[in-house]
Every structure is written in C-alpha cells, then in structure tokens.
Amino acid sequence: MSFLNFLISGISLGSIYAIIALGYTMVYGIAKMLNFAHGDVIMVGAYICFYAVFSFELPPIVGILMAIAVCTVLGIVIEKLAYKPLRSAPSLAVLITAIGVSYFLQNAAQLLWTSSPKVFPRFFNFGGQASVSFFGGQLSVSWTTIITIITCIIIMLALTWFTGKTKRGKAMRACSEDKGAAQLMGINVDATISMTFAIGSGLAAIAGVLLCSAYPTLVPTTGSMPGIKAFTAAVFGGIGSIPGALLGGLLLGIIEIMAKAYISTQLSDAIVFAVLIIVLLVKPAGLLGKRVNEKV
Amino acid sequence: MALLAVNNINVYYGAIHAIKDVSFHVDEGEIVTLIGANGAGKSTTLQTVSGLLRSKTGSITFEDKNISNTAAHKLVTHGLAQVPDGRRIFLQMTVRENLEMGAFTQPAANVERDIETVFEYFPRLKEREKQIAGTLSGGEQQMLAMGRALMSNPKLLMLDEPSMGLAPILVEQIFEIIQNLHKNGTTILLVEQNAQAALSIADRAYVLETGKIIMSGTGEELLKSPEIKKAYLGG
Numbered sequence: 001m002s003f004l005n006f007l008i009s010g011i012s013l014g015s016i017y018a019i020i021a022l023g024y025t026m027v028y029g030i031a032k033m034l035n036f037a038h039g040d041v042i043m044v045g046a047y048i049c050f051y052a053v054f055s056f057e058l059p060p061i062v063g064i065l066m067a068i069a070v071c072t073v074l075g076i077v078i079e080k081l082a083y084k085p086l087r088s089a090p091s092l093a094v095l096i097t098a099i100g101v102s103y104f105l106q107n108a109a110q111l112l113w114t115s116s117p118k119v120f121p122r123f124f125n126f127g128g129q130a131s132v133s134f135f136g137g138q139l140s141v142s143w144t145t146i147i148t149i150i151t152c153i154i155i156m157l158a159l160t161w162f163t164g165k166t167k168r169g170k171a172m173r174a175c176s177e178d179k180g181a182a183q184l185m186g187i188n189v190d191a192t193i194s195m196t197f198a199i200g201s202g203l204a205a206i207a208g209v210l211l212c213s214a215y216p217t218l219v220p221t222t223g224s225m226p227g228i229k230a231f232t233a234a235v236f237g238g239i240g241s242i243p244g245a246l247l248g249g250l251l252l253g254i255i256e257i258m259a260k261a262y263i264s265t266q267l268s269d270a271i272v273f274a275v276l277i278i279v280l281l282v283k284p285a286g287l288l289g290k291r292v293n294e295k296v
Numbered sequence: 297m298a299l300l301a302v303n304n305i306n307v308y309y310g311a312i313h314a315i316k317d318v319s320f321h322v323d324e325g326e327i328v329t330l331i332g333a334n335g336a337g338k339s340t341t342l343q344t345v346s347g348l349l350r351s352k353t354g355s356i357t358f359e360d361k362n363i364s365n366t367a368a369h370k371l372v373t374h375g376l377a378q379v380p381d382g383r384r385i386f387l388q389m390t391v392r393e394n395l396e397m398g399a400f401t402q403p404a405a406n407v408e409r410d411i412e413t414v415f416e417y418f419p420r421l422k423e424r425e426k427q428i429a430g431t432l433s434g435g436e437q438q439m440l441a442m443g444r445a446l447m448s449n450p451k452l453l454m455l456d457e458p459s460m461g462l463a464p465i466l467v468e469q470i471f472e473i474i475q476n477l478h479k480n481g482t483t484i485l486l487v488e489q490n491a492q493a494a495l496s497i498a499d500r501a502y503v504l505e506t507g508k509i510i511m512s513g514t515g516e517e518l519l520k521s522p523e524i525k526k527a528y529l530g531g
C-alpha cells in the first residue's frame with residue numbers, strides 16, 4: 001500500500017503544481033512573458049487567508065474567498081503597473097521586471113507580516129477526522145489531499161469550458177494567437193490580458209491555501225520554490241498549453257514524491273530538474289507544446 | 297458623401313517614413329482599389345485606417361466622424377472591417393470559432409443567421425465548419441478570412457491582397473465574390489498588386505509608389521493609361 005500512498009501524495013502535490021502552472025501558462029500564452037512574480041502571489045493568498053481566519057476569526061471559506069479576491073486584484077494591478085508599460089519592450093526587460101516584482105512582493109510581505117513563520121491552520125477536517133481510511137485502514141488519505149485533487153479537477157473542467165465554450169474564453173485564445181487580428185475582430189486586447197492575469201492570480205490564491213494546508217509553514221518566501229517547480233511543470237507540459245500544465249504538474253508532483261520515497265530526499269529536486277532537461281532535449285516544446293512559428 | 301476620408305496621413309516605422317502625405321476617399325457604394333508594388337505602403341495604409349498604426353499628421357474620418365485616435369477594437373462597431381495581409385486567421389481555432397470571433401461585437405442572437413449567410417457565399421467553409429483553420433488550403437483560408445470579416449456586418453470592407461498566392465481560378469472566384477458583396481450593399485476598399493484584376497472591377501483607383509499616391513482615376517482610365525500599362529500590367 002505504500003506505493004499507492006506515495007502515488008496519491010504525488011498526485012496531490014502535482015495538483016497544486018498544476019493549478020500554479022495554469023497561471024504561468026495562460027499568462028505566457030497571451031502576454032508571451034514569464035511572470036516570475038506568480039509564485040509570490042501564492043504566498044500573498046496564503047497570508048490573506050491565514051489572517052482572515054486567525055486574526056479576524058472568519059470562517060475558512062470566507063478566508064479563501066478573500067484570498068482569491070485580493071490576489072485577483074493584485075494580479076490586475078501588477079499587470080497594469082509593471083508589465084503593461086513594457087508591452088513592446090525587449091523580453092529581457094520584462095523578465096528583469098518580473099523578478100523585481102517578485103522580490104518586491106516578498107519584501108512587502110516581510111514588512112507587513114514579518115519573517116517569523118506562521119503555522120497555517122488545518123481547515124479540512126470533516127466529522128472530527130483529518131483523513132479517511134480505505135481498505136480497512138490499510139490506506140489513509142487526508143481530507144486535504146482529497147480536496148486538493150478535487151479542486152484541481154474542478155478548475156481544469158471550468159477552464160476547459162471557459163476557453164472552449166464561452167465568448168471571452170475563445171477571445172482569449174484568439175488574442176494568444178494574434179493580437180492584431182484579434183483587435184480587427186473588435187476584441188479589447190488590453191482587457192483580455194488583464195482578465196488572464198486576474199484568472200491566473202485567483203488560481204494562485206487557491207493554490208496558496210491548498211499548499212499551506214498540506215505544508216503548513218508560511219513565510220514570505222513560501223511561494224518561490226513551488227513557483228519555480230510549477231514554472232518547470234508548465235515548460236515540461238508545453239508552455240502555453242492548458243492540458244500541458246495539468247500533465248506537467250501531475251508528473252512533476254509524482255516524480256518528486258517518488259524520488260523522495262525511493263531514491264533520496266536531498267536529491268529529489270535534482271532528479272525533478274534532470275527529468276525536465278531530458279524531456280526538453282527530446283521534445284523542445286514540452287510534452288504537449290506545439291512548435292508554432294512566431295510571426296513578427 | 298465620403299464614407300471614408302483619409303487626409304494627409306504620414307506614418308512612420310521608427311525612422312522609416314512609410315506613408316508620405318497620403319489622401320484618398322471612398323464613397324458609399326463604391327469599389328475603390330489601391331494598387332502598388334510590393335513595399336509601396338498599401339498594408340501600412342490599411343492598418344492605419346484600422347487603427348493598428350497611427351498617423352503623425354492629418355485625419356481619418358468615417359461617416360464624418362474623426363476616427364484618427366479611436367482604438368482599433370472599437371472601429372469594428374462603427375462598421376469597418378479588414379481582411380488583413382496574409383489572412384491572419386486563427387490557425388488553432390476551428391472554422392466556426394473563427395467566424396464567431398468575427399462576430400465578437402455582434403449580438404449573440406444574430407450569429408447563427410450571419411454564419412449561414414457566410415456559408416452561402418462560401419459553401420466550402422460549411423463543409424469545413426469543425427475543422428481546425430490551420431489545416432485549410434490557401435484558398436479556403438482566404439475565404440475564411442473574408443467570411444470572418446463579413447461576420448461584423450461591415451459598411452466598409454477592406455481587403456489586403458486577397459489574390460495573393462492563389463491559383464488564377466481561385467482569384468477569379470474571390471473577385472466574383474467581392475463583386476457580389478458589393479452588389480449586396482457593402483462598400484469595398486481593395487488593396488492589390490494584381491492591378492489587372494483590381495482595376496477591372498474598381499470604380500476608382502489610386503496608385504501608391506514608395507509611400508506616395510502618384511496617380512488616381514477611374515478603373516477604366518487607369519487600365520488604359522500607358523504608364524500604368526508599362527509599370528503594372530506587363531506592357
């Protein structure tokens with residue numbers, strides 16, 4: 001049963017990576033930039049939820065909704081202030097700005113909330129139980145794990161519906177293919193980019209709460225490592241591809257947990273990145289990425 | 297009354313002065329063509345009218361409203377549509393989705409009806425409705441680009457080299473459709489390198505050379521003009 005246990009933990013961790021990777025990949029798809037501050041939005045979401053529940057004693061669901069609201073607005077503001085003025089700047093300038101925003105968020109969090117670790121509360125208890133047993137107690141799965149996986153499935157279904165069936169979602173795909181042509185259709189490209197940042201950041205808030213429910217130590221740098229891993233997952237699956245983000249996230253989570261369990265805890269990250277390098281050598285566009293020639 | 301009036305525009309790409317003091321107009325119900333060699337500035341002119349590029353001087357008016365500074369995406373609702381150079385359809389979306397994007401500014405209730413109208417002009421698109429646009433042939437992609445532009449029910453349809461890269465038989469078909477659209481009430485601004493084909497369907501024409509308009513007249517006049525014959529009609 002331990003293999004099954006590891007697999008489920010891997011899928012759960014992978015679900016969190018996938019939710020974060022969706023933000024990277026959607027923003028990359030439309031703005032053609034890597035928003036390195038995305039990981040830190042996760043951390044902000046976790047803090048908002050933490051304080052809402054701890055200091056203001058609001059119910060967890062309200063805390064989660066507040067985190068989503070704050071991060072959504074934060075995403076829109078970051079895009080407006082930091083990235084929009086650089087829309088036609090060289091990509092190196094945008095990259096450096098994104099790293100700057102990342103440090104800014106981490107330092108702002110340190111000022112606001114100090115660097116002493118917060119212990120994130122356990123939300124997901126049902127009937128006084130933190131986990132459920134299967135097979136007469138041989139397999140025990142925490143509610144956090146179950147809820148994480150279910151949330152990831154719901155988000156994937158919702159996004160697939162949004163980009164495939166709704167007018168705004170289709171417009172988003174049109175913008176990621178050709179902004180000029182999208183404008184000729186009457187699509188407001190600025191508003192669409194803004195909306196994409198909003199969605200990605202809202203998802204980051206959810207990922208933040210799920211991440212801290214599983215790994216409860218919350219510090220201002222909490223978002224950076226998962227951010228980098230999720231970025232890796234997005235590249236792994238094929239940056240710009242929504243199913244790619246899911247696949248990349250899940251595989252990364254599973255490989256990481258398996259490497260920890262069967263090879264070495266210290267080397268697990270090195271193994272994860274080694275797998276990434278091998279995949280990119282064989283498939284430079286990632287697992288589900290398309291090689292699209294960028295038009296000038 | 298001029299539906300579209302372009303007055304003394306100057307457009308630059310950085311230091312490159314691409315459009316030099318260009319003026320022209322399109323009256324309601326006309327087919328007007330802008331001909332010129334590769335690099336003359338035809339696409340730059342259309343993109344400036346569409347608001348994707350800006351002129352440093354002069355003005356552009358549409359139905360007597362100054363649209364020089366109107367955001368590109370808002371011009372569609374005024375009744376301007378462009379079939380851009382190189383078609384620029386959404387290659388990863390289906391034929392139907394491309395048409396739906398063309399109807400982005402239209403009320404949802406009209407979309408089905410308008411798609412049917414487009415399918416009447418281009419029956420090939422109906423057969424390909426669920427296909428990914430990137431898998432269409434060049435001619436079909438041109439038809440999709442035109443159908444997509446029609447979805448916004450434009451008063452003025454601007455076409456940038458619709459004959460580019462198409463076999464003669466397809467060029468003929470496309471030009472026939474342009475004439476049908478015109479008969480059904482759409483004003484046309486047609487940009488072409490294929491001067492023969494363009495001049496023979498145009499009411500009026502302008503000749504663009506290195507960013508300047510060097511000649512204008514009716515389609516017939518220009519077809520007969522010795523300079524035009526020599527420079528654009530192969531003798």
Ligand SMILES: Nc1ncnc2c1ncn2[C@@H]1O[C@H](COP(=O)(O)OP(=O)(O)O)[C@@H](O)[C@H]1O
Pocket residue numbers: 309312314332333334335336337338339340341
């Ligand atoms: N994006 C651009 N950057 C710099 N120069 C450009 C750009 N697009 C076009 N040009 C230049 O502007 C001039 C007009 O180009 P264009 O309008 O595309 O001509 P046409 O459509 O008549 O072939 C050409 O000299 C071309 O090289």
Ligand SMILES: [Mg+2]
Pocket residue numbers: 338339340381456457
């Ligand atoms: Mg051109």
